[in-house]
Amino acid sequence: MQPRMPLALVGVSHHTAPVDVRERLAFTPDEAERVLATLREHAGVREAVLLSTCNRTEVYLFPGVRERLIPAITELLGRKAGKLERGLDDYLFEQWGDGVVRHLFQVCSGLDSLVIGEAEIQGQVREAYERAGAIGVDPPLAGPVMNRLFQMALSVGGQVRSRTSIGEGAASVASVSVELARKIFGTLRGKRVLILGAGQTGELIVDALRRDGAESIVVANRTHDRAVELARRVRGEALAFDRLSEGLARADIVLSATAAPGPIVTGELFAEAFPGGVGGPLLMIDIAIPRDIEPALGSASGVFLYNVDDLRRIVDDRVRVREGALPEADRLIRAQAREFSSWYASLEVVPVIRKMREQGEMLRKTELDRLLRGLQHLADDDLEKVEEFSRRLMNKLLHEPTARLRNEMDHGEGPGMLEAVRFLYGLETERRERGVRMTRPSPDPVDRNKPLGWGRTKEEGR
Secondary structure: OOOOOOOEEEEEEOOOOOHHHHHHOOOOHHHHHHHHHHHHHHHOOOEEEEEEEOOEEEEEEEOOOHHHHHHHHHHHHHHHHOOOOOOHHHOOEEEEOHHHHHHHHHHHHOOOOOOOOOOHHHHHHHHHHHHHHHOOOOOOOOOHHHHHHHHHHHHHHHHHHHHOOOOOOOOOHHHHHHHHHHHHHOOOOOOEEEEEOOOHHHHHHHHHHHHOOOOEEEEEOOOHHHHHHHHHHOOOEEEOHHHHHHHHHHOOEEEEOOOOOOOOEOHHHHHHHOOOOOOOOEEEEEOOOOOOEOHHHHHOOOEEEEEHHHHHHHHHHHHHHHHOOHHHHHHHHHHHHHHHHHHHHHHHHHHHHHHHHHHHHHHHHHHHHHHHOOOOOOOHHHHHHHHHHHHHHHHHHHHHHHHHHHHHHHOOOHHHHHHHHHHHOOOHHHHHHHHHHHHOOOOOOOOOOOOOOOOOOHHHHO
């Protein structure tokens, strides 16, 4: 059975798939354009948006036809993912109808993020939506339904963040590190960062520090080639590991994230780097387990030392504050989701009212003709009065249902009322036939002579 609102969503997220699967399904902008154009060409989708981030790949579709879209999208995503240890179906999730609306609103508000309330996802949603609208196909893939859906989602995301504490305070290790640095230094402009190790978390923190103004990045690692590689990615310079004390002496911020079995920054190395003591504030962030920096160095004058547990406690406190905002955020999302459902139903209310009146007029004329065949003896004026009576009666009988239907649309109960009117007036058959004509697949929706693969050019995809 098709959902009342034919929206569909198929994808993977951090809830359903590990990172090694998600990264296989990450789409570049050009790949996203090709996949959307292919869905229109082979699966009959009128409107579509593909959202791809490090934590999710989701395809939003309208109209959604379950029996045809799932195989088409599974094939597309399967070709992108390649061979997996388990079948792709084990990682995919689906949403239909109203569930698509609520899910997108939650995503855009940061409620479905790995870190609750993170703000970056809102910009990523906007980019995905704008990309779909810019693809050179006619009509655009971001048509009236997707336009309304994504514009409302972006608005809801802004409302949730402005009216609740969902985005209050830093709530990731990287953002907490930047916040600590700002408290210590005021501004990070011109500050020098020394990073020990070449792991992903350390890179994320360095990226966050650089975005906030840190300029000089030095990378030291026991494997020099890895130090060079990371230094290239963060636009810094590599330092030979045996010159660590030199790098330490020049640093304002030290970030350590190696896999060493014991301390790297020892009291001896610290004394070599700072024979007269630290001249100014020195922030040391040790996220390694076991720890890279001897804990006793935290008591040295001018040194601010934080380990991974310190950072996690701060993050947990912030997350608890954000979790307290979830009920209010959920209320906002549900209210806006109902508004979208009513808007969508309003697209069909005018044709339904017109059909009701057409049906009423047909019945009025049929019964009036039958009546007048036995009233030929009446004068023309009297016959006109009988016809006027029938017209007024029909209008009065239809006025209350029409007015109530319009009123319910304005108060969020329109979709259910619309279904009831279709049923009571016998209009559901006409709607079902119209829906089939709108979404009927070709005899072979996946053209086996033109595979849904990744060897096609952008022009072919279009």
